[in-house]
Amino acid sequence: MNKSPVETRALHKVFRDFWGRPRTHAVKGLDLEVLRGEIFGLLGPNGSGKSTTIKLVLGLLHPTSGEARVLGGSPKDVKLKARIGYLPEESYFYPHLTARETLLFFGDIFSVPRGILRRRTEDLLALVGLLAAADRRIGEFSKGMLRRIGLAQALVNDPELLILDEPTSGMDPMGTREVKDLLLDLRRRGKTVILSSHLLADVEDVCDRVGILHEGRLEALGSVSDLLRDDERTQIITGRLSRATMDALTSLLREREGPALQVEIGKPSTRLEEFFLRIVGKSRDKAEGGSR
Secondary structure, eight states: OOOOSEEEEEEEEEEEOTTSOEEEEEEEEEEEEEOTTOEEEEEOOTTSSHHHHHHHHTTSSOOSEEEEEETTBOTTOHHHHTTEEEEOSSOOOOTTSBHHHHHHHHHHHTTOOHHHHHHHHHHHHHHTTOGGGTTSBGGGOOHHHHHHHHHHHHHTTOOSEEEEESTTTTOOHHHHHHHHHHHHHHHHTTOEEEEEOSOHHHHHHHOSEEEEEETTEEEEEEEHHHHHOOTTOOOOOOSOOOHHHHHHHHHHHHHHHOTTOOOOOOOOOOOHHHHHHHHHHHHHHHHHHHHO
């Protein structure tokens, strides 16, 4: 294996019952390489092996056979773990601590120098939109706010590799957009990100490549553009056309390609997320303009 941030070779994980009998074959011969500086999407339905794969990469589980390498070494290497940030699907924090105290606590665990940690804590609180709630106790936070503080906690050690399991769960569309913008900024800074999510729009927006797991096997792997490209159809995008022009274009296409050619001409639609953000943005701009 070379020194890509994450590599697995012939990785298997079998969970056994009390008597040692095979119960679930969660990961089956996984060969995977995550490239340095990319956002990699790990997709699959419930029970596909995503969470098990992440735990194997993090050294939280032992493989039944095969090998996983992280940052050039073993997932069990404590020194390597200090270079990894992890946001699990469910985060657990001390409810009596404030958001600021929580980040200072985790920074101390990573032995971040105190002066650097204080500055980084304020920067991270601003980055995830929690600066105004910095002195609120975690026990008072909504699920969306917990995901935000969880993301900040995963970044407190300034990791080279960031592994995120459902990072936008419980967030509203504006919060989701902010997280996606943050991930793109992390990639620009050279970070490597593994993103596991059921929200395919999130993955499509930010990931360079994706791998799709099903029943423990890697069923598809490639760039988002390559996987989504439809070579059986051709798309033509123009400005608004008159009905006469659309009819003439349809006739021309069938004349050139054959009468059986399927032609559908209509008005393109935007994605719901884009529409929602545009409407909310206009409303916010209008409100801010009226208050000046």
